[in-house]
Amino acid sequence: MNTTNSIKTDELLFPTYKKWNIAFEQASGSTITDQTGKTYIDMMAGIGVVNLGHGHPAVLEAVEKQLQKGWHASNFFHYEGQEQTAKQLTSHSCADLVFFANSGAEANEAAIKLARKHTGKKKIISFLQSFHGRTFGTMAATGQESIHQGFGPMLEGFEYVPYNDVKALENAIDDETAAVMLEPVQGEGGVIPADDSFLQAAETLAENAGALLICDEIQTGLGRTGAFFAHQLSGIEPDIITTAKALGNGFPTGAVIGKAHLKDAFGPGSHGTTFGGNPLAMAAASATLDTLINENWSQKAKDKGEALLKELQERLASAEVVKEVRGKGMMVGIELNEPAANTIGKLQEKGVLVLAAGPNVLRLLPPLTIDWEMLKEATALIEETLKR
Template identity: 60%
Template sequence: MEMIQETKTSLFPTYKRWEIAFEKAEGCHITAGNGKVYLDFMAGIGVVNVGHGNPNVIAAVEKQLSKGWHGSNLFHFEIQEKVASLLTKHSAGDLVFFCNSGAEANEAAIKLARKHTQRTKILSFKQSFHGRTYGTMAATGQDKIHEGFGPMLDGFTYLPYNDLAAVEREMDKETAAVILEIVQGEGGVVPGEDAFLHGVQKLAQEHGALLIVDEVQTGIGRTGKLFAYEHANLSPDIVTAAKGLGNGFPVGAIIGKEKLKDAFGPGSHGSTFGGNPLAMAAAEATLLEVLNDGFLQETEEKGEYLFSLLKEEVGRIPGVKAIRGRGLMAGIECEKEAAPYILKLQEKGVLCIPAGTHVIRLLPPLTMTKDQLLQGVEAIKNVISE
């Protein structure tokens, strides 16, 4: 493994960094400073969905760069309208607000839900992850994320995921919204069951509460649909997106239903950089790639291939407890901690990340070939079997 002499750093130690220096990335490979090439099964953290250095995304950003990279949201930007139209045409929503990250998108969703309903109670789920701002940290159902930062923003109740009876007990006329991930990512790659997701939507509708679906990790093709809620035929009131939306260029968005329009009138919410033309150029090019004929279907097929490989090759190894996920979002739950496996995989030239403590998480670029998927699974099999 590459060793980096890290005697002094000028960075806050918020991240426990690996001993790999990122030098360059292309397609599904990352090259380290020492020349070692890695097969990338993490794509940022589920970000670089259409591949590192995607030529169409680069060309779109370069073209926009020469025209101007910042105005302000006091101007009309045709490119913002184009991206917003792509998002609304291909989702349950009608109106878009642009921001710069997943946390900002969820923060906006929470604000919008409270303002529209004039209620403050929000149901969230244990092991969820929604971000690191005060609002989204409070929405996150994990004590370790809250630790040391209290008091939290009031109003959140954390329920067991996939437990409809718990939602039924807590949902009432005071409830502004339910916020959930279709597949819990950071919490261990846990898919929501269709009956649960439908039941939550129905209960929310019956009580005048909004359904907020956090698609920050599952969106932009990750599970084989543009948004993962499509698998369950949901119609969320608010969808949040970020990560894959700009293929690595920072951009976030919320897509909301028409009925929410008045709650986000002039002066209610804003962002200096949200919707900036460079981010919009990256987002438009990325969306066009993902929405290109056959791309999502191919992703779904590759997902099925990945899961058949994982179940066949990895699922039977003693020490592997479960294989979970959807599309190209997979989790391998192990009896032992995931971190040592991840380091061993790095030695073998494969990059992936943990989800929670015991799950190896795979989030390859959606452009990864079947041969490369097989190569990665073989490495995982060897490492866990050793």
């Protein structure tokens, strides 16, 4: 069947997404099947979301069980699932308290509010090519002009400096700085890992200035880079950690994890959400975390990611179109000397789904649970396409 002719234009939707010519039908494990019956190797995991693969039985069972009990009552009620999920997050991080949101943007928005309210300061330093979300606060924190265009004046108080540049951060940070906000690996910005020395310097500079360090782990967290949180690989302890994407293995949920000294800044009435931390989200999140932790998927992602990176670097060493293959854990970027869009389309024709990260970078974010044979098949098809 001709896929192009089988898909109708989404006439009733705002055209905010440049959609692919693929109509989703179902997903299982590390594959997605479209409405024509064609099956694809999923090397994107819902943009780093389904770390445990599509339809993981433990998550499915937990959500179905909670569904029978009820899925919303409001945050005036005590939810056992919130306490349980918060314990899992704090037990595997340097922080002590959790606020549950619905998405990564909401988590980052809450982190910005928390930092400003706790410090009484306004200035937030973030980094060029960063991405933190599309609300007005998180859009202002994002160091990409293309994200800002057309929306009028940005929220004041944000300053962008070059990533991995300690000297630039030293020059920018001052006594008026509320927080330094960074991604341990810039995802949308091109899959660019931070140097350990840069993250360590950011921690020290923030502390010396009386500012907070916020680690945006929306994409890098929960096993993706080979650790529970990516910043742990550099030995730092941020004041605030944000997480979302993989937290519910596809069920919308997010969280802000903060140190105990921030507690008074988020007292009753200071912040809130209607749906954040609802019982269904907590069932999905707790089951996801339980599986990630008990089955040691962080270490498996580290080992598998190292092998994947080596495999790709060897296969693509002679590909003229490839400038660099880089990454951390199961988060890999293939930088090209031409736009990535054409390659993404050609890979879809071959049955492989990958993402872009900026105009020239192919981004690979497969489920952590993908088996090695399927990874090898995908890398062979990527090699074949890039050596066309």
